[in-house]
Amino acid sequence: MPDKVIIAGAGQAAAQAVITLRHGGFTGGILLVGEEPYLPYQRPPLSKKYLAGEMELERLHLRPESFYVDHGVQLHLGTRVEAIDRSRRTVRVDGADLGYDRLVLATGSHVRRLAIPGHDVPQLHYLRTIDDVRGIQPQLRAGQRLVVIGGGYVGLEVAAVAVQAGLAVTVVEIADRLMARAVAPLLSQFYLKAHQAAGVAFRLQTGVTGIRRAAGHVEVQCTAGAALAADLVVVGVGILPTTALAAAAGLEVDNGIVVDELCRTSDPHIYAAGDCTSHPNALLGRRLRLESVHNAQEQGKTAALAILGQPEPYAQIPWFWSDQYDLKLQMTGIAEDYTTMVVRGDPDKRAFAACYFTGEQLIAVHAVNSPREFMLSKKLIAQGARLDPALVADTAIPFKDIAASASPG
Ligand SMILES: Cc1cc2nc3c(=O)[nH]c(=O)nc-3n(C[C@H](O)[C@H](O)[C@H](O)COP(=O)(O)OP(=O)(O)OC[C@H]3O[C@@H](n4cnc5c(N)ncnc54)[C@H](O)[C@@H]3O)c2cc1C
Known part of the structure; x- marks a missing residue:
């Protein structure tokens, strides 16, 4: 097991990597370097409850400060990793060169x-x-x-x-x-x-x-x-992956830092996780870049498990949510290149799910105030399940019965 892990970026993916490393028994040094002067925090409330003034700052934190102290995690906040020297395995922080055995790039993205x-x-x-x-x-x-x-x-x-x-x-x-x-x-x-x-x-x-x-x-x-x-x-016109640090160090970058299914970059001592990556997804059969909490958490975990020597290839169906008024939109899968879209439920009643198919394969669901449809669909999409779209649209049949009748992919 390596002795020292440095994590560049202190957001969602970084926090998850720390949690998984320590829960997985990593006893070496962990240094978390974050440009923002805050403990790792969740961003979704920034455009929802926190913006509305309905949430305290402390509730944004993914873990309280005591977690990092208790788990022996060194925090360097309000400062950047300025450069990586891959041959010496050091990063430059505040003018000093700090050595690592493994480096995790969790640099997220920045606004366009x-x-x-x-x-x-x-x-x-x-x-x-x-x-x-x-x-x-x-x-x-x-x-x-x-x-x-x-x-x-x-x-x-x-x-x-x-x-x-x-x-x-x-x-x-x-x-x-x-x-x-x-x-x-x-x-x-x-x-x-x-x-x-x-x-x-x-x-x-x-x-x-x-x-x-x-x-x-x-x-x-x-x-x-x-x-x-x-x-x-x-x-709010989109974001770009934060890849300059990786690119300057000569790592492969192509619409994100290129990683494999274990979040390894083109350098075996450097991993990357979260918004900043372009990664393969075996379930979807393609490479993609995602901007979501779920992806950041799962990749933070994947990178940490690989460092722990307990590799578990990343294979997740993406999901995301958005809250607007009383409308909770929960989205799973990728709604691209679909051949059929059926609606289950009634948009006028503000509770419905748009279900996207390629042939009979369910590939994505966008559920508005329909958590059951969302939860079951996540599993069906991961299984590559086949369903009759007309049946899915029929609200007289409970969705769990429709899900139970699906043919495996
Ligand atoms: C307003 C808003 C609302 C959102 N709502 C949702 C939602 O409803 N659902 C959902 O799933 N997702 C949502 N997201 C997206 C989600 O928050 C991101 O996908 C997630 O935070 C990505 O985590 P990350 O760790 O990859 O990056 P980040 O959380 O962005 O963290 C990266 C950190 O690295 C720092 N950093 C960058 N370069 C360096 C460097 N060289 N040295 C040190 N530090 C560095 C950055 O300053 C940043 O603090 C939302 C995002 C925003 C902004």
């Missing part, structure tokens, strides 16, 4: 930034970190005008929190529908209507060309329609 005139006005914010929320919250007051740029999950979650706090909210989206990268048009339409009913205004098929300073506010200039006056602008 707008490169338009006026992108640097103080009213414009991104949302990735606790500090970003702290920048947004003072303006999150009734009567303020918010323009959200980007109609993906993060933008829509912010819109939901803000409109409920009494702000006048407009979402500008360049595509012709919401969450277009991930969901079927039916869900885009459902969410558009839900947000409109709550009072959010939309500009679809509209780009942003610049932000202009005005007296006490800004004007968001769009490719269509009049400019939008705003006291606050929140941009």
Whole structure:
């Protein structure tokens, strides 16, 4: 077993790697180096309850400080791993070279930034970190005008929190529908209507060309329609994997740090886990990059088990969730290249599941306020189960009976 593990990045994947290493009996040194000045924390509440002011900072922490003390984990927070010297097996932190036997890169991702005139006005914010929320919250007051740029999950979650706090909210989206990268048009339409009913205004098929300073506010200039006056602008136009450290060290990078099913990079002493990786998934038969808590946790675990000498290849069906108003969207599988989509339940009753098939194979389910469908579907998708789509749409038959009748893949 190695003597010393250094983890670069102190987020979701890093915390899980630490937990698995110590639970797995690793007694060597663990050093966690995190750029942000916070204990490893969960990000999902940043655009949900924490943004709404309904959650304390301590509840964001994945483990209290005492966990790291009790488990002999050294924390270097508020500082970066600046470089890796692979031949000497050292990392540069605060000007010092620190030796490792195994290095885990858990550097996550960073927001895609707008490169338009006026992108640097103080009213414009991104949302990735606790500090970003702290920048947004003072303006999150009734009567303020918010323009959200980007109609993906993060933008829509912010819109939901803000409109409920009494702000006048407009979402500008360049595509012709919401969450277009991930969901079927039916869900885009459902969410558009839900947000409109709550009072959010939309500009679809509209780009942003610049932000202009005005007296006490800004004007968001769009490719269509009049400019939008705003006291606050929140941009959610996607993220990019944080791979510069790995690339500078000569590790293979291709839409993420390239790892194998054990989270090993192209250097046998270096692992990578979480948002920053491009990884193979045997269940899906392809390589992919994911942006989700589940993936970060599972890969953190996979990397740690490999370091412990108890390798367990990563093979997980992806899942993700999004909370907007009273709507809990739970998504599993990848809804790409499907041949049929059926709806189980009634969108008008705000409880339904969009079920995506390739032939008779269930490949993805997007469940709105339908946890049972979500839970059972995760298993069915992992099994490559075959089902009659017409049967799945029939709510007269309980979903567990339909699941029980599925043919194995
Ligand atoms: C607002 C928001 C809402 C979200 N909602 C959901 C949701 O509902 N469901 C879901 O499944 N997922 C959600 N996600 C995504 C989820 O939070 C991420 O997929 C997850 O945090 C990824 O974990 P990670 O450990 O790979 O990276 P991160 O949690 O991003 O952690 C990486 C850390 O590494 C640090 N770092 C980077 N480079 C260095 C370096 N050189 N040295 C030291 N430190 C470094 C970064 O500063 C960061 O703190 C959300 C994300 C955001 C931002």
